[in-house]
Amino acid sequence: MAEVSIVSCESYEAEECERALGQVLEPLGGLEWVKSGMCIVIKANLVGAMEPKKGATTHPALLAALTRMLKARGARVIIGDSPGGLFNESFLNRVYKLTGMEQAVQAGAELNHDFSQKVADFPEGKVAKRFSYTAYLDQADAIISFCKLKTHGMMSLTAATKNLFGAVPGTMKPEYHFRYPEPLDFAGMIVDLNSYFKPKLFLVDGVVGMEGNGPTAGKPRFVGALLAGTDCHKLDMICAELIGVEPMAVPTLRAAANYGMIPESTQDIEVAGDWEALKVTDFDLVKQNKNMQFRNIFPGKLGGLFADVVKLCLRAKPKLNPSACIGCGYCGRICPAKAIVIKNKKAVIDRKKCIRCFCCQEFCPEGAMEVQRPIIARVLNR
Numbered sequence: 281m282a283e284v285s286i287v288s289c290e291s292y293e294a295e296e297c298e299r300a301l302g303q304v305l306e307p308l309g310g311l312e313w314v315k316s317g318m319c320i321v322i323k324a325n326l327v328g329a330m331e332p333k334k335g336a337t338t339h340p341a342l343l344a345a346l347t348r349m350l351k352a353r354g355a356r357v358i359i360g361d362s363p364g365g366l367f368n369e370s371f372l373n374r375v376y377k378l379t380g381m382e383q384a385v386q387a388g389a390e391l392n393h394d395f396s397q398k399v400a401d402f403p404e405g406k407v408a409k410r411f412s413y414t415a416y417l418d419q420a421d422a423i424i425s426f427c428k429l430k431t432h433g434m435m436s437l438t439a440a441t442k443n444l445f446g447a448v449p450g451t452m453k454p455e456y457h458f459r460y461p462e463p464l465d466f467a468g469m470i471v472d473l474n475s476y477f478k479p480k481l482f483l484v485d486g487v488v489g490m491e492g493n494g495p496t497a498g499k500p501r502f503v504g505a506l507l508a509g510t511d512c513h514k515l516d517m518i519c520a521e522l523i524g525v526e527p528m529a530v531p532t533l534r535a536a537a538n539y540g541m542i543p544e545s546t547q548d549i550e551v552a553g554d555w556e557a558l559k560v561t562d563f564d565l566v567k568q569n570k571n572m573q574f575r576n577i578f579p580g581k582l583g584g585l586f587a588d589v590v591k592l593c594l595r596a597k598p599k600l601n602p603s604a605c606i607g608c609g610y611c612g613r614i615c616p617a618k619a620i621v622i623k624n625k626k627a628v629i630d631r632k633k634c635i636r637c638f639c640c641q642e643f644c645p646e647g648a649m650e651v652q653r654p655i656i657a658r659v660l661n662r
């Protein structure tokens with residue numbers, strides 16, 4: 281049986297979505313494992329109150345098509361997510377409305393309205409041995425993670441693995457950025473979330489992805505691909521190469537590699553479908569630093585010291601585009617390090633406090649925060 285499956289999907293027309301979903305799932309054994317009476321929670325990517333045409337959220341037509349397939353097998357279907365911000369009725373109702381979730385409701389899905397939280401103990405976790413999560417996930421007999429294919433300021437790529445960060449309640453997310461300020465530790469925490477929740481199936485909406493200043497302020501980009509897999513890390517390796525991202529530049533994949541969870545190359549992954557034909561060669565990427573690779577130049581402590589110096593020289597940082605900033609102050613409210621103040625109706629970042637989590641870049645409603653890489657990093661990453 282294949283580990284990853286990919287098919288072309290030309291549009292979000294209902295018939296096309298159903299055809300593509302049926303076809304992409306077939307090499308993975310279809311939905312035979314779904315039995316009547318099961319509760320299936322679809323963890324979608326509903327990163328904000330944004331219309332589907334923005335390319336930031338899992339498209340409702342695909343969620344509706346999947347819901348119809350699951351309902352046909354007698355399952356109960358709940359769709360949920362906890363984007364950055366409040367995890368409550370009024371905030372999520374706005375997100376559901378603008379992301380077009382009514383379409384999935386008409387197909388028979390329920391939208392999550394349980395906004396309680398729980399704490400999980402996970403001693404097996406590599407990084408996150410105890411974490412808070414959205415309690416509605418406990419209703420699931422099985423979780424299907426259905427994400428969007430996008431660039432990401434902090435993580436290079438957001439696809440199958442990163443989607444599970446939505447299991448952390450929105451109000452807690454800044455604290456997690458502060459707790460794990462280094463991208464590799466933050467990535468390790470997200471790898472742990474996937475190991476804890478063990479979604480049965482991962483789907484990636486790559487019909488229209490997002491390029492550039494993702495995951496919320498980039499541009500929609502037609503890719504025309506629908507992907508599925510049973511292992512989020514192997515699926516992300518394929519997603520990365522599909523849009524021209526070096527897999528080891530993605531912190532979650534780097535962490536998975538450190539934990540021995542992924543093969544060295546995508547050639548070692550059983551892929552069903554002609555993914556070479558679907559590759560996009562000019563996807564506008566958020567390029568990340570390669571500083572971690574400098575650790576191997578010198579052995580021992582010298583290597584570590586050298587890597588730390590290089591890291592300081594190469595780290596990307598958030599940068600304001602003043603002409604786009606409307607001074608709303610949202611970035612300052614969500615900044616976990618309290619590093620942003622509004623002066624003269626523009627956001628000002630205190631560089632000494634900034635932990636480079638890129639929450640401000642991710643959630644600025646105007647796309648006014650961008651990822652800036654030092655010149656030396658741009659030359660080395662060219």
Ligand code: SF4
Pocket residue numbers: 600604605606607608609610611612622626627643644645646647648649
């Ligand atoms: S959230 Fe965006 S628009 Fe609002 S103050 Fe911050 S940078 Fe400016």
Ligand code: SF4
Pocket residue numbers: 598614615616617618619620629633634635636637638639640641
């Ligand atoms: S200024 Fe932006 S990148 Fe820096 S800590 Fe605050 S939210 Fe994170």
